[in-house]
Structure formats: structure tokens, C-alpha cells
Amino acid sequence: xxxxxxxxxxxxxxxxxxxxxxxxxxxxxxxxxxxxxxxxxxxxxxxxxxxxxxxxxxxxxxxxxxxxxxxxxxxxxxxxxxxxxxxxxxxxxxxxxxxxxxxxxxxxxxxxxxxxxxxxxxxxxxxxxxxxxxxxxxxxxxxxxxxxxxxxxxxxxxxxxxxxxxxxxxxxxxxxxxxxxxxxxxxxxxxxxxxxxxxxxxxxxxxxxxxxxxxxxxxxxxxxxxxxxxxxxxxxxxxxxxxxxxxxxxxxxxxxxxxxxxxxxxxxxxxxxxxxxxxxxxxxxxxxxxxxxxxxxxxxxxxxxxxxxxxxxxxxxxxxxxxxxxxxxxxxxxxxxxxxxxxxxxxxxxxxxxxxxxxxxxxxxxxxxxxxxxxxxxxxxxxxxxxxxxxxxxxxxxxxxxxxxxxxxxxxxxxxxxxxxxxxxxxxxxxxxxxxxx
Amino acid sequence: xxxxxxxxxxxxxxxxxxxxxxxxxxxxxxxxxxxxxxxxxxxxxxxxxxxxxxxxxxxxxxxxxxxxxxxxxxxxxxxxxxxxxxxxxxxxxxxxxxxxxxxxxxxxxxxxxxxxxxxxxxxxxxxxxxxxxxxxxxxxxxxxxxxxxxxxxxxxxxxxxxxxxxxxxxxxxxxxxxxxxxxxxxxxxxxxxxxxxxxxxxxxxxxxxxxxxxxxxxxxxxxxxxxxxxxxxxxxxxxxxxxxxxxxxxxxxxxxxxxxxxxxxxxxxxxxxxxxxxxxxxxxxxxxxxxxxxxxxxxxxxxxxxxxxxxxxxxxxxxxxxxxxxxxxxxxxxxxxxxxxxxxxxxxxxxxxxxxxxxxxxxxxxxxxxxx
Numbered sequence: 001x002x003x004x005x006x007x008x009x010x011x012x013x014x015x016x017x018x019x020x021x022x023x024x025x026x027x028x029x030x031x032x033x034x035x036x037x038x039x040x041x042x043x044x045x046x047x048x049x050x051x052x053x054x055x056x057x058x059x060x061x062x063x064x065x066x067x068x069x070x071x072x073x074x075x076x077x078x079x080x081x082x083x084x085x086x087x088x089x090x091x092x093x094x095x096x097x098x099x100x101x102x103x104x105x106x107x108x109x110x111x112x113x114x115x116x117x118x119x120x121x122x123x124x125x126x127x128x129x130x131x132x133x134x135x136x137x138x139x140x141x142x143x144x145x146x147x148x149x150x151x152x153x154x155x156x157x158x159x160x161x162x163x164x165x166x167x168x169x170x171x172x173x174x175x176x177x178x179x180x181x182x183x184x185x186x187x188x189x190x191x192x193x194x195x196x197x198x199x200x201x202x203x204x205x206x207x208x209x210x211x212x213x214x215x216x217x218x219x220x221x222x223x224x225x226x227x228x229x230x231x232x233x234x235x236x237x238x239x240x241x242x243x244x245x246x247x248x249x250x251x252x253x254x255x256x257x258x259x260x261x262x263x264x265x266x267x268x269x270x271x272x273x274x275x276x277x278x279x280x281x282x283x284x285x286x287x288x289x290x291x292x293x294x295x296x297x298x299x300x301x302x303x304x305x306x307x308x309x310x311x312x313x314x315x316x317x318x319x320x321x322x323x324x325x326x327x328x329x330x331x332x333x334x335x336x337x338x339x340x341x342x343x344x345x346x347x348x349x350x351x352x353x354x355x356x357x358x359x360x361x362x363x364x365x366x367x368x369x370x371x372x373x374x375x376x377x378x379x380x381x382x383x384x385x386x387x388x389x390x391x392x393x394x395x396x397x398x399x400x401x402x403x404x405x406x407x408x409x410x411x412x413x414x415x416x417x418x419x420x421x422x423x424x425x426x427x428x429x430x431x432x433x434x435x436x437x438x
Numbered sequence: 439x440x441x442x443x444x445x446x447x448x449x450x451x452x453x454x455x456x457x458x459x460x461x462x463x464x465x466x467x468x469x470x471x472x473x474x475x476x477x478x479x480x481x482x483x484x485x486x487x488x489x490x491x492x493x494x495x496x497x498x499x500x501x502x503x504x505x506x507x508x509x510x511x512x513x514x515x516x517x518x519x520x521x522x523x524x525x526x527x528x529x530x531x532x533x534x535x536x537x538x539x540x541x542x543x544x545x546x547x548x549x550x551x552x553x554x555x556x557x558x559x560x561x562x563x564x565x566x567x568x569x570x571x572x573x574x575x576x577x578x579x580x581x582x583x584x585x586x587x588x589x590x591x592x593x594x595x596x597x598x599x600x601x602x603x604x605x606x607x608x609x610x611x612x613x614x615x616x617x618x619x620x621x622x623x624x625x626x627x628x629x630x631x632x633x634x635x636x637x638x639x640x641x642x643x644x645x646x647x648x649x650x651x652x653x654x655x656x657x658x659x660x661x662x663x664x665x666x667x668x669x670x671x672x673x674x675x676x677x678x679x680x681x682x683x684x685x686x687x688x689x690x691x692x693x694x695x696x697x698x699x700x701x702x703x704x705x706x707x708x709x710x711x712x713x714x715x716x717x718x719x720x721x722x723x724x725x726x727x728x729x730x731x732x733x734x735x736x737x738x739x740x741x742x743x744x745x746x747x748x749x750x751x752x753x754x755x756x757x758x759x760x761x762x763x764x765x766x767x768x769x770x771x772x773x774x775x776x777x778x779x780x781x782x783x784x785x786x787x788x789x790x791x792x793x794x795x796x797x798x799x800x801x802x803x804x805x806x807x808x809x810x
Contacts, residue, residue, distance in 0.1 A: 087711040089711070428718040429719050
């Protein structure tokens with residue numbers, strides 16, 4: 001075995017697959033996961049093994065195979081180790097959440113398998129307590145094995161909405177309604193794409209049948225127009241395809257508008273190790289593709305470090321097939337969100353800093369063409385704790401819509417600085433100086 | 439941008455050329471201290487006093503209203519060997535007419551005790567302030583009156599008969615009656631001579647917002663070691679602490695800005711864990727309550743430092759209509775508006791409100807480069 005360490009960040013399917021591939025190729029691999037257990041978002045393992053959310057069988061089997069292979073491998077697993085970024089001299093920073101300290105590593109290569117970023121497009125009131133993302137709600141259910149208290153409304157677009165609705169229903173807490181913004185019918189092209197991947201149809205059927213049986217309202221072409229507090233509940237105005245408004249009072253609203261690759265802290269650092277992205281973090285293609293992509297990332301590292309690498313034509317073919325399937329699936333959904341032209345000025349855009357659409361409009365109103373950097377610094381968009389992870393894409397798209405062409409780059413708004421996520425000051429205090437420079 | 443503001447008010451048609459976007463240099467990465475406390479005794483300290491007054495004037499007259507906050511700076515000695523530095527700097531400030539208050543015993547405990555429990559003594563430097571560099575620039579931009587050309591690099595100056603007649607951009611030559619070089623390190627691209635200004639990197643840390651359990655900070659706390667790091671005070675017996683000078687600044691947002699380093703290098707896009715950890719160690723030693731906060735961002739910037747530690751402001755040799763304002767190192771936010779105003783006076787041929795002969799370009803014999 002080579003004594004050069006390679007580091008994999010993210011204990012989901014892409015990270016585990018990458019770690020296994022590199023360990024098989026003779027590298028010394030350390031796999032870091034920020035949570036208490038491996039699994040990632042898709043295979044999130046419960047806090048209490050007896051309280052488990054039902055997931056499709058094929059999905060469960062995929063994880064079981066990975067977990068068994070990992071247990072039999074020499075890969076070192078570090079849970080509760082959060083990737084904080086690559087600092088200026090090239091060291092990888094990890095926050096060891098058990099000891100509360102920053103630890104540094106100097107791996108020969110780094111695989112980032114951080115998963116995708118869940119999108120939710122702005123609507124008035126989405127910053128209120130009680131408004132969550134559907135993916136976040138699903139993570140909570142997978143961890144605790146319990147549904148949240150109170151009435152839940154699911155809204156937005158994407159296959160995750162029905163999956164979460166089915167999981168809520170299975171836990172005895174059927175959602176009040178599921179609003180899917182898209183009105184597009186299943187086209188022949190989409191159908192052809194999906195039939196080639198029947199697992200998706202089975203998965204969809206597995207979610208939809210119980211919903212139908214439970215009489216859950218699945219409304220297509222409907223979306224949330226605004227959310228306002230109603231006592232300690234939320235009053236949600238819903239609009240349908242022909243513009244009719246309706247009001248629902250619920251305890252929780254779970255929004256979801258698809259997933260994005262993760263551009264936060266994933267740009268290779270100037271002095272950093274050879275870095276490869278894997279899984280949804282690189283391209284949102286789902287769990288099956290993540291395993292194939294993880295293996296390919298492992299292969300890229302093996303090749304780079306001069307280790308013998310196996311032929312992974314099968315993984316590349318899987319990736320191509322999943323890409324076709326995802327693009328067919330995407331035609332069924334509408335991730336565009338509310339038309340910004342109709343959003344009121346007080347709509348919060350940056351939830352970290354509480355910055356509004358009116359403030360963004362104000363910055364663009366002058367004849368002078370302000371740059372993305374000025375929008376960021378003076379508008380404070382992307383200056384909060386998430387460093388623009390949740391608002392940069394939307395801000396860039398809005399600026400582009402106000403100016404013909406020449407959109408600012410999302411990268412100018414999203415931070416490329418470490419720490420990727422906030423790290424306690426106390427975690428740095430014990431960091432030993434790397435070299436005596438006094 | 440300040441010079442553009444004042445020149446446009448004096449009737450000039452002004453264009454600001456920026457090779458990138460405005461406030462993208464040190465201005466966008468500065469701590470925002472409008473402070474005399476750390477200035478080197480002598481002309482720089484005198485000018486800083488005038489610069490703070492000028493900020494107050496701009497705030498009162500509406501130009502920088504809401505962008506300049508008056509407050510005190512607190513210089514803290516937390517080791518016995520720092521007491522000498524504290525006393526000496528305090529005496530210099532007093533001599534320059536800056537109101538200072540020595541805090542010891544009861545007054546120390548009441549003022550900074552909660553924020554810095556291990557302080558041995560402190561000096562409150564009154565009548566200082568805070569202004570965020572990029573916000574000042576944004577305010578001046580919004581007030582308008584001049585044109586900004588972003589991503590428009592000046593590749594040369596067109597010279598004829600002892601004057602500059604225009605600036606050469608990648609799009610062609612544009613006529614000019616006067617040129618002010620205020621491009622930080624980039625100003626030297628147009629001037630003869632090398633090694634006069636060097637990059638001096640600084641790293642800063644931003645925390646999340648403090649909770650209710652964080653003690654109140656009376657203002658920015660400046661460790662006496664900062665003065666040593668900055669070179670504004672002879673090192674004496676103190677160890678040269680690899681040029682890290684600690685300032686803990688409570689921001690208006692409720693966040694803290696912790697800085698900073700002085701390093702002779704120019705990689706402004708990277709912050710290193712070693713420096714950040716050292717600063718945070720010092721910060722927590724001074725103010726233990728900071729340990730409960732989280733670091734949300736670290737960043738670096740590069741200052742333009744001159745050989746003698748003084749800015750260069752004045753007319754450039756070799757042409758009768760070219761001026762320069764650069765080399766402010768860490769004092770650009772403090773001095774910027776005043777210097778913009780003084781540059782306007784010089785360019786208009788009027789006597790300057792302040793004596794800036796000590797900053798003159800002639801002390802280095804600065805001339806336009808032949809190729810400029």
C-alpha cells in the first residue's frame with residue numbers, strides 16, 4: 001500500500017464509492033463525514049436503528065452493499081469531521097466536532113463528495129420560522145424516524161416532493177397538500193427516457209400509490225404566492241394555473257425546487273492538493289450515478305498518483321445512462337420559481353442577512369452598471385453565514401434578467417473562502433503553529 | 439473616488455478608470471478604522487487628526503451621513519512590558535491634541551473589564567471613528583457627478599511638451615487635462631523607479647453575530663502589540679510578534695472583525711490557517727468571550743507600503759499635470775477622503791488646507807516613467 005494519504009470528504013454514496021476504489025487501488029484512504037454516521041443525504045441512517053423511515057428496496061440494497069464493502073476495506077472513517085476548506089498554504093482543514101478542534105491534513109489528493117445543494121426559490125415569507133426545505137424535512141425524518149408536529153404543506157417542484165409526502169404518510173402524518181408547480185404532461189420523449197430506467201418508475205409508483213390510497217391532494221400547476229404568520233401558524237396563499245387564489249393555514253411549509261451542484265468551497269485552492277469532485281456535488285444525477293461518479297473520481301486520483309487503475313467503462317456508461325434519465329425526468333418539472341417581476345420589494349432574498357428584493361432592485365436602478373462584487377459588498381447578498389450558497393444563483397439570475405445578457409458570475413457572489421461553513425473560534429485556539437515563524 | 443467627488447464638485451468633468459471594479463483593492467478588504475490611535479507620531483499623526491475631523495465634517499454635511507460612526511478606540515496593555523508602549527503612545531497622542539483617558543483600576547474594570555478581563559491598563563482614545571471603505575466608495579458613487587469606467591485598464595499616458603494630454607486605454611486614447619494616479623501598488627506602473635512601494639499583506643477574520651451572553655465592547659480594542667507590529671512605535675524590549683497586531687472590532691452588524699497581520703507578500707487571495715489561528719489565540723487571550731463565536735469568513739488584502747512608511751501625495755516630476763496619491767499602507771480608509779479633498783485643491787492650483795509637504799513625491803524624486 002502507498003503511504004500517501006488521500007482524503008475523501010462526504011460519507012454518501014459518491015464518497016464511499018470513491019474511497020473504496022482508491023483503497024482497492026492501493027492508496028491509504030481516510031473518509032471524513034460531518035455527521036455522526038455515514039450515508040449522506042440519500043442513505044441517512046437513523047439515530048435510533050429501531051426507528052427507520054421506509055425507503056425503496058433498491059436504494060436500501062445499494063447502501064447495504066457499499067456499507068459492507070467499506071467495513072471489509074482498510075479505509076479509515078472519521079465521522080463528525082467537517083470539511084472547513086483548503087487554507088492558503090494548501091492544508092485541508094477539518095473541524096473535529098467531537099474534540100471541538102481544527103485539525104489539518106496534507107493529503108496527496110482530495111475527493112470532494114459533498115452532495116448537492118437543495119434549491120428553494122424566494123417567495124414572500126419564506127424566511128419565517130416554520131418554513132423549511134423538503135430535503136431538510138426528509139433528513140430530519142430519516143434521522144429521528146418521526147414526522148414533524150402539525151400540518152405540513154409541501155410545495156415547489158421535483159420528484160422529492162412526492163417522496164417526502166409518501167414518507168410523511170407512512171409515518172402517519174400525511175401532508176395537507178402537495179403543490180407541484182409544473183403543468184407539463186409526460187411527453188413521449190420523457191417516457192422513453194424513463195422506460196429505459198424502470199427503477200425510477202417503480203420508485204415513483206412506490207411513492208404515488210400510498211398517496212393516492214391515503215387521498216392526498218396532489219395539485220399540479222399550483223404554487224405558493226406568499227406566506228404570512230397567522231398566530232403561531234402560517235397562512236399560505238396558493239395560486240393555481242388560471243390565477244385563482246386560495247388560502248391554507250398550516251404549521252409548516254416545506255419548499256423544494258430541485259438540486260444544484262455544490263460550488264461552495266469546491267474550487268481547487270491555489271496551493272491545495274489535486275482535487276476531484278464526485279457525485280451530486282459535481283453534477284446532480286442522483287444516487288445511482290453518484291456511485292459510478294465516485295468510482296470514476298477514485299480512478300482519476302489513482303491515475304494522477306501513478307497507481308494502476310482498473311477499467312471503469314461500466315461506471316462511465318452508468319453515468320451516461322443516468323444523465324439521460326435525469327434530463328428526461330427534469331422535463332416533467334418546473335424549477336423556475338416565482339416570476340421575480342411579480343415579487344414585492346419586501347421579499348427577502350438573502351435569508352442570512354435579511355436582504356430584500358427591493359434593496360437589490362435599488363442597487364440596479366442607477367444607470368451605472370454596478371459589478372457583482374459591488375452588489376455583494378454593498379448589498380450584502382452572499383455575505384452571510386452561508387456565503388451565498390442559497391441566494392447567489394438567484395441574485396445572479398435576477399441581475400441578468402434586468403440587463404440584457406452579461407449575467408454576473410455566480411462565483412463572484414458565492415464565497416470561495418474558507419471556512420466553507422462557520423467554525424467556532426475556539427476550534428482554532430488549540431491549533432498548533434505549523435512552523436515556528438517568530 | 440474621493441478626489442473624483444471633490445473635483446466634480448469643483449467643476450471638473452471626471453472619469454475614474456479602474457482596471458477591475460471599484461473598491462476591489464485594499465478598500466474592499468480593510469478594517470474601516472478611522473483612527474489616530476495607532477498612527478506614527480509626527481506628520482502622519484497630525485494628518486490623521488485632521489482626517490478624522492474631515493470625516494466628521496462630511497458626516498455633518500450629509501456626504502457621509504450614516505457612513506461614519508464616531509467612537510473611541512481602546513489601546514490595551516495586557517502584559518507589564520506593554521505598559522511603556524501604552525504610556526509613550528498615549529503621550530504622543532495627547533501632544534497631537536487627541537483627547538485620551540488613561541484607564542486603570544476601577545475605571546478600567548468598568549470600561550473594558552467585561553470585554554478584556556486581563557487588561558492591566560488601557561487608554562481610551564476619544565473622537566475616533568469607523569467607516570467601511572467600500573461603503574464610503576458606494577456612497578460617493580451614488581452621489582455621482584463623475585463617470586466610472588470599470589475593467590478599463592490604463593496602459594499608458596500620452597505625453598506632449600511637458601504635459602500629459604491623454605490616457606491610453608485598450609480602446610484608444612482619451613483626452614485629459616489632469617491625471618491623478620491613485621491606483622495603490624499599480625500607481626508605480628506609470629512612474630520611474632522600483633522597490634519604492636511594496637505589497638504588505640493583511641489577513642482579517644469576521645465572526646458571526648454575538649449573542650446576548652457576549653459582554654459589551656466599548657469600542658475596538660487594540661492590543662499594544664499592534665503598535666509594535668505596525669512599526670509606528672519602536673519595538674523596545676517587546677518581541678517582534680511576527681507582525682501580528684491584534685485589533686478586535688465590534689461591528690455595527692453585531693459581528694466582530696479580528697485582525698490583522700502585516701506580511702511582506704502579495705498573495706491577496708489566500709488566508710492561511712497559521713496566521714488566523716495565531717490571531718484568534720491572541721484575541722481569545724484578550725477577550726475570552728470571543729471563543730463562543732464562530733468564524734464565518736477570513737480574507738486577505740494587500741496594502742501599498744512605501745519605503746519610509748509615509749504615503750506619497752503630490753505632483754509627479756516629468757509632467758506639469760500629473761499627481762499621485764498612493765502608499766497609504768493601512769491608513770487609506772482614514773486618510774482617503776481628506777487626501778481626495780487635498781488632491782482636488784492641488785489640482786485646482788489652490789493652497790492645500792493641510793501641510794502635506796512631508797508626503798511629497800519629490801522626496802523620492804518620483805518622475806513619470808519614459809514608457810508611460
